[in-house]
Amino acid sequence: MANFAKASAPRFSVDVYQNEYLPEGGREVHAIITVTATGGGTTGRVLLAGSTDPRIADPQQPEAGVVIMVDTSGSMDYPPTKLANARAATGAAIQTVRDGVGFAVVAGTHKAVEIYPGNGRLAIASPRTREEAQWALGHLTAGGGTAIGTWLRLAADLLDHSGATIRHGILLTDGRNEHEAPADLRAALDHCAGRFTCDARGVGTDWEVKEVTQIASALLGSADIVADPGGLTADFTTMMRQAMGKGVADVALRLWTPQGAEVQFVKQVAPRVENLTPRRVDVNARAGDYPTGSWGDESRDYHVCVRVPAAGVGQEMLAARASLVLPSPGGPPETLAHALMRAVWTNDMMASTAINPQVAHYTGQAELARVIQQGLELRKSGDESGATAKLGRAVQLAAASGNNETARLLSKVVDVVDAATGTVRLKAKVAEADEMTLETRSTKTVRVKK
Incomplete structure (x- = not known):
């Protein structure tokens, strides 16, 4: 009989944050899918x-x-x-x-x-x-x-x-x-x-x-x-x-959509921005898997956009089913957790135009990463005006979202005049290490404030 010094697989949960209401004829459904893994053990x-020595395993x-x-x-x-x-x-x-x-x-x-x-x-x-x-x-x-x-x-x-x-x-x-x-x-x-x-x-x-x-x-x-x-x-x-601390590998986020609906994009947005859209592996005509890698005790957020058929007021539909799946050798994959995205059409303008706080936050975080990279490229090419505009927008987004670490890194590249309006001046001299640190860490995000 063997003693086991192996990882216990974490337990997964999936939560969906979205505004499910669309105006008449509206077609884009956005949601933040939060995946949380808990209870993972140590690898071994x-x-x-009777042995505790791996040399005689x-x-x-x-x-x-x-x-x-x-x-x-x-x-x-x-x-x-x-x-x-x-x-x-x-x-x-x-x-x-x-x-x-x-x-x-x-x-x-x-x-x-x-x-x-x-x-x-x-x-x-x-x-x-x-x-x-x-x-x-x-x-x-x-x-x-x-x-x-x-x-x-x-x-x-x-x-x-x-x-x-x-x-x-x-x-x-x-x-x-x-x-x-x-x-x-x-x-x-x-x-x-x-x-x-x-x-x-x-x-x-x-x-x-x-x-x-x-x-x-x-x-x-x-x-x-x-x-x-x-x-x-x-x-x-x-x-x-x-x-x-990783307890399970090769976990995929599987998205199933009904007839007429189509996934527009899937992005990991926390703890860093990563576009998973081009990595889709089709399972069948209606479902596709997006790789997420290995998991320990941790939580990650994904921004999913699904385009659905237009519909009239009072109609509703399942826009997508999100599942976490794990390959099983010689058999169907194991479903670890799942959650649903919905679409409901309404003539209530306040309901249909409201942006879910999580969706709004991570849309800003993705833009923050993008404008930092664009601003640094423009600075390297000598376009000071363009670089100032992009990095100024980055300062504004970092301040608004509470991304204090990115704001600190930005302050080493620009002089901040007014963070709220994104008014900045490019520094005349910037240490190469500071510029490279900002570029390397530009995709790191902060989560929604409670």
Whole structure:
């Protein structure tokens, strides 16, 4: 008989916030779908009866696996403390891996090399394997170019071979992806999408924000900047703790619509903005799945817009059914939770023109992310007037929604004259780290004020 040191799957709930009333002939139904997971346990592995040592586990695959990809290109040696901090951060993350979880460390240059365990498979976390991994990290040296797609492909292979259900990657880079074509990175991301989730970090200021955010977006993870390499250890430890809290993977948001109705878009809007619309996988003529990745104890919000057939006053219909589904090998997917979106046509102008507070809030948060990115692009291109207008609008939206962190980051790029009206002046000098931080974190949102 086996003892189980494995993750307990979280319980899911789905809530819908919408104004269901439409004017006569109205066709667009907007809703915020809040998904909450609670009660998830820790990740681990099935152990032999009476044993607490993962080294003598049953010969089963680990329930969870994680691969840490560390940039060891030549630029990581300038200054030498950068690689030293990366070693220390990776070591701290490994110490955070729970017993029984599969893990590996990949050194990334213009090629990818598995430095631990080095046998084409994941090691199973235990005091012994963590100590061995620390020893391997001590032999990391910097040299070579940068081809991130090769790192991701190796991580995918390692995780595939592990048989782990919950698969995660952590990627650190300090430079631009200069030794492979953009199309090669895109192909690698397409290859890895759905195989594992990945958090990506850029250290210093010599990397490309769009590359790092592209990786995180494609692999349903987070992206961030660690401007000071000294902050890597704290950041890596936090990321790994969050990864260890995941209890279920491959959850999809399934939207079913009746005849004549069609999903216009699906966007994750909290904790960050992510457009899921192009990732739809059709289930049948009336339903499609949108990937949401792995879950622990957490809550996320999604903005869904459905176009329905026009109807007259007094009519009502089911606009969509939202379900959370989990694949079941050899059988139909398991439905974890569901909720309904409705449409009711009315001649009450006050009812039909009211905007649900959650919908209004997240519409503003999505616009906030968009105008920050547009404003920074205009600033880089030398269009000061256009940049001022966009970043001024961003300041206005951040203030109105209570997004204080984004407001703080904006204040390092513009001088705020009047936040309420969005009146700002571009700063003459902006630290590169401040501009990159604002761009990288532009998609982070705050939830509706209670």
